[in-house]
Amino acid sequence: MGHQLVNWIADYRSRIEEFPVMSGVTPGEIRRRLPVAPPQQGEPFDQVIADLEQIILPGITHWNHPGFFAYFPSNTSLASVLGDLAASGLGAQAMNWQTSPAATELEEVVMDWLRQLLGLSAHFTGVIHDTASTATLCALLCARERSTKFSQNRGGLQAETAPLVVYASDQAHSSIEKAALLAGFGKENLRLIETDENFAMRVDRLREALTADLARGLRPCALVATTGTTASTALDPVAGMAELAQQHGLWLHVDAAMAGSAMILPECRWMWEGVEGADSIVLNPHKWLGAGFDLSAYFVRDTQHLIRVMSTNPSYLRTPYDTEVKNLRDWGIPMGRRFRALKLWFVIREQGVEKLQARLRRDLANAQLFMKLVDAAPHWERLAPVPLQTVCIRHVPEGVRSESELTAHNLRIANTLNKSGAAYLTPSLLKGKQMLRVSIGSEATEERHVQALWQALQAAVLSSARASAG
Amino acid sequence: MGHQLVNWIADYRSRIEEFPVMSGVTPGEIRRRLPVAPPQQGEPFDQVIADLEQIILPGITHWNHPGFFAYFPSNTSLASVLGDLAASGLGAQAMNWQTSPAATELEEVVMDWLRQLLGLSAHFTGVIHDTASTATLCALLCARERSTKFSQNRGGLQAETAPLVVYASDQAHSSIEKAALLAGFGKENLRLIETDENFAMRVDRLREALTADLARGLRPCALVATTGTTASTALDPVAGMAELAQQHGLWLHVDAAMAGSAMILPECRWMWEGVEGADSIVLNPHKWLGAGFDLSAYFVRDTQHLIRVMSTNPSYLRTPYDTEVKNLRDWGIPMGRRFRALKLWFVIREQGVEKLQARLRRDLANAQLFMKLVDAAPHWERLAPVPLQTVCIRHVPEGVRSESELTAHNLRIANTLNKSGAAYLTPSLLKGKQMLRVSIGSEATEERHVQALWQALQAAVLSSARASAG
Numbered sequence: 001m002g003h004q005l006v007n008w009i010a011d012y013r014s015r016i017e018e019f020p021v022m023s024g025v026t027p028g029e030i031r032r033r034l035p036v037a038p039p040q041q042g043e044p045f046d047q048v049i050a051d052l053e054q055i056i057l058p059g060i061t062h063w064n065h066p067g068f069f070a071y072f073p074s075n076t077s078l079a080s081v082l083g084d085l086a087a088s089g090l091g092a093q094a095m096n097w098q099t100s101p102a103a104t105e106l107e108e109v110v111m112d113w114l115r116q117l118l119g120l121s122a123h124f125t126g127v128i129h130d131t132a133s134t135a136t137l138c139a140l141l142c143a144r145e146r147s148t149k150f151s152q153n154r155g156g157l158q159a160e161t162a163p164l165v166v167y168a169s170d171q172a173h174s175s176i177e178k179a180a181l182l183a184g185f186g187k188e189n190l191r192l193i194e195t196d197e198n199f200a201m202r203v204d205r206l207r208e209a210l211t212a213d214l215a216r217g218l219r220p221c222a223l224v225a226t227t228g229t230t231a232s233t234a235l236d237p238v239a240g241m242a243e244l245a246q247q248h249g250l251w252l253h254v255d256a257a258m259a260g261s262a263m264i265l266p267e268c269r270w271m272w273e274g275v276e277g278a279d280s281i282v283l284n285p286h287k288w289l290g291a292g293f294d295l296s297a298y299f300v301r302d303t304q305h306l307i308r309v310m311s312t313n314p315s316y317l318r319t320p321y322d323t324e325v326k327n328l329r330d331w332g333i334p335m336g337r338r339f340r341a342l343k344l345w346f347v348i349r350e351q352g353v354e355k356l357q358a359r360l361r362r363d364l365a366n367a368q369l370f371m372k373l374v375d376a377a378p379h380w381e382r383l384a385p386v387p388l389q390t391v392c393i394r395h396v397p398e399g400v401r402s403e404s405e406l407t408a409h410n411l412r413i414a415n416t417l418n419k420s421g422a423a424y425l426t427p428s429l430l431k432g433k434q435m436l437r438v439s440i441g442s443e444a445t446e447e448r449h450v451q452a453l454w455q456a457l458q459a460a461v462l463s464s465a466r467a468s469a470g
Numbered sequence: 471m472g473h474q475l476v477n478w479i480a481d482y483r484s485r486i487e488e489f490p491v492m493s494g495v496t497p498g499e500i501r502r503r504l505p506v507a508p509p510q511q512g513e514p515f516d517q518v519i520a521d522l523e524q525i526i527l528p529g530i531t532h533w534n535h536p537g538f539f540a541y542f543p544s545n546t547s548l549a550s551v552l553g554d555l556a557a558s559g560l561g562a563q564a565m566n567w568q569t570s571p572a573a574t575e576l577e578e579v580v581m582d583w584l585r586q587l588l589g590l591s592a593h594f595t596g597v598i599h600d601t602a603s604t605a606t607l608c609a610l611l612c613a614r615e616r617s618t619k620f621s622q623n624r625g626g627l628q629a630e631t632a633p634l635v636v637y638a639s640d641q642a643h644s645s646i647e648k649a650a651l652l653a654g655f656g657k658e659n660l661r662l663i664e665t666d667e668n669f670a671m672r673v674d675r676l677r678e679a680l681t682a683d684l685a686r687g688l689r690p691c692a693l694v695a696t697t698g699t700t701a702s703t704a705l706d707p708v709a710g711m712a713e714l715a716q717q718h719g720l721w722l723h724v725d726a727a728m729a730g731s732a733m734i735l736p737e738c739r740w741m742w743e744g745v746e747g748a749d750s751i752v753l754n755p756h757k758w759l760g761a762g763f764d765l766s767a768y769f770v771r772d773t774q775h776l777i778r779v780m781s782t783n784p785s786y787l788r789t790p791y792d793t794e795v796k797n798l799r800d801w802g803i804p805m806g807r808r809f810r811a812l813k814l815w816f817v818i819r820e821q822g823v824e825k826l827q828a829r830l831r832r833d834l835a836n837a838q839l840f841m842k843l844v845d846a847a848p849h850w851e852r853l854a855p856v857p858l859q860t861v862c863i864r865h866v867p868e869g870v871r872s873e874s875e876l877t878a879h880n881l882r883i884a885n886t887l888n889k890s891g892a893a894y895l896t897p898s899l900l901k902g903k904q905m906l907r908v909s910i911g912s913e914a915t916e917e918r919h920v921q922a923l924w925q926a927l928q929a930a931v932l933s934s935a936r937a938s939a940g
Contacts, residue, residue, distance in 0.1 A: 002480065005552050006472035009559030023571050027794040030575040038583040042822035045549075048815075052556055056812075059572025064561045071569070071786070074806070076561030079515075082475050084558040086522055089479030091534045091546030093763050099541070101493050102529025105500040113508040130600060131804035141652055156656020158627045158634060174782035175805055182611055182779075182803070184654035186626020230786055286806075293563050294808050309652075312644035315899035316541070316700055316907070320885075324497040333652070333803070334601035335645055336544070336756075338764050342526075345518075352512035415790075429785035437786070 001045045008049060009081065012057075013064065016444070020421025021067045023059050030059040066444035067423040069453060072230070072258045072390075073441035077290030083346030084292055087339040094337040096317060097325035104326055107341035113348060114285070114297055117356075118263040121276055124299040127306075127331040128340045132257040133175035135282040135298040136224070138310070138332060140166065140183045142280065142300075143222035143251030145309045152309070157184045164221035165189045165213050169201035169236055171229040173255060189218070198385055199234035199430070201225070203241060210248055222251040227272040228259025231430050231437070232384035232392045235259070239274025246277060254281040259388055260297070261288035262364070265357055271387060288363075288389075288441050289356060291344040298332075306331060363389045363441045366450045370438060373454050383430050389440045392430055395461050407434035412464035413457065422456045471515045478519060479551065482527075483534065486914070490891025491537045493529050500529040536914035537893040539923060542700070542728045542860075543911035547760030553816030554762055557809040564807045566787060567795035574796055577811035583818060584755070584767055587826075588733040591746055594769040597801040598810045602727040603645035605752040605768040606694070608780070608802060610636065610653045612750065612770075613692035613721030615779045622779070627654045634691035635659045635683050639671035639706055641699040643725060659688070668855055669704035669900070671695070673711065680718055692721040697742040698729025701900050701907070702854035702862045705729070709744025716747060724751040729858055730767070731758035732834070735827055741857060758833075758859075758911050759826060761814040768802075776801060833859045833911045836920045840908060843924050853900050859910040862900055865931050877904035882934035883927065892926045 033055050063074045094103030111126030129135040144157060147164055151157055157164075166180045170192040180190045191213075194205045210220050223245050225236040238254060245252035254275055260283020262268040275281060281299040285291040300306050311330035319327075329335045348356070367389040374380045374393050383392040394410050414427035414436055428437045436457070440450060503525050533544045564573030581596030599605040614627060617634055621627055627634075636650045640662040650660045661683075664675045680690050693715050695706040708724060715722035724745055730753020732738040745751065751769040755761040770776050781800035789797075799805045818826070837859040844850045844863050853862040864880050884897035884906055898907045906927070910920060 001552060002476035002555070003473055005555055005559075006476055009555070010472065012559060022568065025571050027567070027571070027791055028575070030572045031579055034576065034579045036579075036582070037586060038818050038823055040823045042825055043819045045552075045820060048819050056560075056572045056576065059570065059575065060560055060562050061568065061570045063563055063569075074561065074563040076558060081555070081558040081561075082471060082515075085472070085475055085479070085551070085555050088546060088551040088554040088762050089475075089482060090526075090530055091544065091551075091762055092530050093533055093544040097497070098492065098531065099533075100529065100531045101495050101497070102500045102526045105498070105529065106504065106526065109501055109504045109506075112506070116507060131806045133805045134803055137803060144654075151656060152651040152654070153657050155633060155658045156627070156651070157654035158630050158659070159656055160628050163625060163628050174784040174787065178780070178782050178803075178805075181622040181626070182653075184614075184622070184627035186621060186629055187623050188625045189628070230784075292558050292561055293806055294804070310648070312648050314644040314700075316896055317644065321497055333604055333607060333648075334764070335603045335648075336601045336763055348508050349513045349518050350515060353508055353510050355512055426786055 004049060008052070013078065016062055016065050019062050019065065021062050021065045021424035022418045022421070023061045024419065024421070025059050030055060061424065064442060064444060066442055066446065066449040067453070068442040069423055069425040069438045069440060071426055072287050072439055074287055074293050075290045075443045076292030077347050077443055079346045079350035080290055080292040080343040083343030087342045090339060092339045094339055095329040095335050096319055096327045097321055098319040100339065103337070103339040103341065104328055106345060107328065108326065110341045110345050110348070111297065114344070115299065117353060118260065119266065119269050120299060123276070123301050124281070125303050126297050126299045127328060129296045129298045129332050130294040131296050132255065132282045132284055133178065134333060135296050136175050136253065136255060137179040137182055138298065139251065139253040139280040139282070140179045140222055142306055142309050143253070144183055146251060146305060147219060147221040150308070162217055162219045163189050164219050165191060166222045166224070167191045167193060167206060167209060167220065168224035169193050169195050169226060171195050171199050171231055171234055172224055172226050173230045173257070176224050176255065195234065199229060199232050201236040201241065203237055203244065206241065206244060210244065220248050220250055222253060224253045224255055227254055227256035228388055231428055233259060233388040233390045234384065235271050235387060238272050239277070242274045242277025252278045254278045256281060256283045258284065258287050261285060262360060262388060264353070265360055285344055288360065290347045290351065290443060295340050295344060359443070363445070366440050366445065366447055367391055369447065370440065370450050370454065383433060383435050391438045392435045393438065394433065394435050397465065409464055409468065410434045410436055412467055413460045416460040416463045417456055420456065423453050474519060478522070483548065486532055486535050489532050489535065491532050491535045491894035492888045492891070493531045494889065494891065495529050500525060531894065534912060534914060536912055536916065536919040537923070538912040539893055539895040539908045539910060541896050542757050542909055544757055544763050545760045545913045546762030547817050547913055549816040549820035550760055550762040550813040553813030557812045560809060562809045564809055565799040565805050566789055566797045567791055568789040570809065573807070573809040573811065574798055576815060577798065578796065580811045580815050580818070581767065584814070585769065587823060588730065589736065589739050590769060593746070593771050594751070595773050596767050596769045597798060599766045599768045599802050600764040601766050602725065602752045602754055603648065604803060605766050606645050606723065606725060607649040607652055608768065608776070609721065609723040609750040609752070610649045610655070610692055612776055612779050613723070614653055616721060616775060617689060617691040620778070632687055632689045633659050634689050635661060636692045636694070637661045637663060637676060637679060637690065638694040639663050639665050639696060641665050641669050641701055641704055642694055642696050643700045643727070646694050646725065665704065669699060669702050671706040671711065673707055673714065676711065676714060680714065690718050690720055692723060694723045694725055697724055697726035698858055701898055703729060703858040703860045704854065705741050705857060708742050709747070712744040712747025722748045724748045726751060726753045728754065728757050731755060732830060732858060734823070735830055755814055758830065760817045760821065760913060765810050765814060829913070833915070836915065836917055837861055837910050839917065840910065840920050840924065853903060853905050861908045862905045863908065864903065864905050867935065879934055879938065880904045880906055882937055883930040886930040886933045887926055890926065893923050
């Protein structure tokens, strides 16, 4: 059955272009095709694979499709599929070193490979988390505990008097706000600082906010810099922020979820200049380095602090080796740990650094190409710089109409395109402007797919104009 | 290469009994066998599989080995390996309904299958989390926000005046303390209530603690009942606790991480009688139902409350279907979501309810058998009741010596046994007494393996006695 499924996956990947990128099913359609109760007796496995094809596949949005330009990419390279298969087959649960030493030590080695690839100094140590959301929550919890000198071991955050404050830009990802809220800071103590014309944090505004908060008796605690914002891949000035962080004793967390992968290219490292001043950094190899979801890399300077915040040490988890080894259960929120390092190890070994780099350079070049197509075309507007692989655009038809008409027009374009099945992109807002957000980076996306997207957009424009006229 | 790896896994599983259960490598041994830097060029995949066999396998502790009696089991049934392979191959990221409707809807269906299997009413809705640690953190965050009427949307927990208090038993899992600390309650506001002679929470002591805290002006907030504690699978009196929870407006969270799976057996449901009074429940199908790690099932009564605590709604995540569908990114901490429902679906369909039940009954019977062997043997002491599949014992040699000698003796037994490779169990403390904790429930463990463990323990006793004498 394993062989049958391997063939099915190979076949699926080879015919992936035949599928509409975005699933076209309607809400409840898949659910209604499934039995409401579990089977009493086991079923033949052939039937399970048949259902995979007939019921599940129509409800899949194909993230590995070359026409996937939505959100940020989430690559699952075939080498990663195999690495993950090895992890499932071994079935190791790596909460402690002893519960599978190879899982802990391979994670140490592969995270150090990644550190070297990114050009980070040996002051940073990496550990695998599931997602950037979770890693950022860890970062803010570590910040909270550093500022309060471990309030968790006393009366908790609720016993603190002067409120702690968190700072990020108004373009920061929603997971920053979520983490700040879950960590107990409260929305009133989250400052979303104004950004400049390139959607990067204004350090002058940040300084003003810090000064104002200090004057009110509040306690600035953590600062989140984004390298590659979600809306437009804007680059916060990490160096300037690091300086302020040091001056005020703030925890500096760098959210490079998407852009971090690009740092394996030396020519991209200017984008997070100053990163050595960070206390923690997160980036997602599951986005743009081929390691399948979920594999988020969290790098920290002070591992002992992380462990103090996250560790528990009950007798049933102690082993004779605890003083000599890392027990990675103490490096994050979940206690149990899947052997995730395998898939990144497989990908790096199968590709080699040079191919990983070549592939990212291809995507960056494709983004530049697409940008030039947009810039040269009449009635198209580009809304942000393109430092990475995301291009933010909108169509402004002859005789510009109101902002609401522009919004409706561009939403129609996105809808038409997404429903066509040829490509999938995310309509989104950039400082209130409705945009079409083209995020390039599926492993299968070549220049011809980017050209095809551009053609499909022209067709969608015509269709939207007709719909509006009709 | 996929075929080669499928063969390798099938081969590994078929010869698993040949391996020592617990890896015998020393700290750093695996790491030293791996290159310190990543390869510049890609490597032949044959070499990767060869390294899997030669470098990784010696560092694996075999959780699916029939001689695995440590911690709690973590089964990865072969059907689950295939389900997970399908998930990796599809590479879907299911944060929103639209990003793969089948992933969200299959999760709804399979979680509802599980709800029915467990005998829970339709008031509960299930969602997949990675681990019970994460689910419990969610539960305490939801409790915190209910008690404070959403302080997260104002000044946060740090703006609250009367401290919130969390209650659990002194046998509760370390993840409860970790969650309480991370959620900001603080160690001083966590009450670990005394347990009775069966290691279950004393409701009278709980009532006293509540009364005392109320008298001091504190605010009781959340109550965690454990169905199947980690040390001895003790059963807190859920019904009595639910009554107090209702009376005082406490959030009742039931941690049934291990024992929850047993509720697919109607004859076990007395163990969590009163569970319908819970606000949230967590159990781990990855422990004892064959769905490979990580797959934790979190059931809640008030889904709207969960969503209000966990949701963010930035423009780049909105889709046209948001009012009609579940976006599971808003049901937990991480935003991105792997298609985990597939592996549980595969397991339930391949096995059918009856085989799943038969297998659990086998393990329960094996635990009873082992208990009887212990009870009938001289110089062996059983330290706790055996409602489930875990048997807590210690060896008390002729002419009982001090507690510290007993501890050293039993640790030597555990060490000898674990190093022998024949079996692996976790030495642990039960209210200060050193015990040998025998946790039965690997999918491959048959009666003969339990008999073999008993023989191996006798041999380890002799060896320990010799070591002590020598």
